[in-house]
Amino acid sequence: MRIAMIGTGYVGLVSGACFSEFGHSVTCVDLNAAVIERLKAGDIPIFEPGLEDLVARNAKAGRLTFTTDLAAGVKDADAVFIAVGTPSRRGDGHADLSYVYAAARQIAEAAPDTCVIVNKSTVPVGTATEVERIAREVAPGKAISVASNPEFLREGSAIEDFMRPDRVVCGVADDQARDVLKAIYRPLSLREVPILFADRPTAEVIKYAANAFLAVKISFINEIADLCEKVGADVQDVAKGIGLDKRIGSKFLHPGPGYGGSCFPKDTLALLKTAEDNAVQLQIVAATVKVNDERKRAMADRIIAACGGSVDGKTIGILGLTFKPNTDDMRDAPSLVIVPALQAAGAKVKAFDPEGMKAAAPLLPGVEMCGDAYVAIEGAHAAVLLTEWNEFRALDLERVRDGLKAPVFVDLRNVYPVDDVLRTGLLYASVGR
């Protein structure tokens, strides 16, 4: 199959590289010329484990190319995937579909006479119908089908997720789209990955329902963590105890500073907007969003409380800024709420993140970015573990204690056994235990 991938961000670049690994011929298109220049030179603009090797291997084999010229990339394609951003529209929380529709227009103009446009971006229900309308308007004579193929990969394990997904969801309205998607995903169906075909609105709803459900799990366990703290229970054991029940499952039951990232916050909001537009109440999702917003702010209060009620004039050393480990993505990271709240309370903030500092620096003015974890906490009145990067899982706790001005360790990811930390003489504040 000849595939064009429009957008070479976290989803487009990983999907394009993985499709080429399947043996398809893939052209990745992005309007950001600097990004394409870097990709052509074998320099990967985002941090995603394994991606550099995957891109290099397939580029060398001639199956993966990069261009800013959308028309050239699309002209021979059997399928054109749209993987552009769908951020929250400023002010109202609706998904901003302007990038999707602009891409659809350009694709329809340049597409061959027969072609399938596939929405991989996360888009509200009805978007495939609108993309189809645009294609008919722009290119009435062409046999263009439109499909929905939402992506479920996670940053940090994106390649593994793409290559071994729990399922692939394809929303189609005709046989042309069904046949092309079947052919594209054949390498996965041979490996017994379930390929679920549904109609397009259903596929679109599946993506939002999946993200909303995962967000519900996170907010749920965070509230249970609050209860555990009050009643002397240990939320880690509670999560294990409920997660072993297969009806519940153990994943996404990790208490912490609230969910962030480029998907859950914007997708839960967009789903609520869709519900509102259709006069349906999604009260559980609404509560989840509220709990999560409050949670991030409450984490700053927790740090301040651990510092004796005030951080005015104190220094706080933050370990981890990205919304989760193994990514450099700072979009909607809890640190973007917690750090400014500490600064507003009078704290000076030092920080270290293995991959996120470049993206974080302009978003967190006044934060002193440091060369490693121990430098970040040197002379601080508290160390705060905010993102559970592997290298923060085995800190030399005695060195942490000796580096700090006051022996306060706030662990918002429950990385350490309580007794191990207390034994070193550190005062330890974690979540729900």
Ligand code: NAD
């Ligand atoms: P991103 O912002 O990292 O990348 C989008 C890219 O599209 C940018 O490089 C931009 O320059 C390019 N672009 C925009 N308009 C274009 C056009 N007309 N032609 C060519 N290039 C264009 O976004 P992302 O994180 O990869 O997300 C893309 C979509 O996938 C979103 O809808 C998102 O919700 C969804 N998604 C993201 C993830 C994730 O973990 N990041 C997971 C699943 C789904």
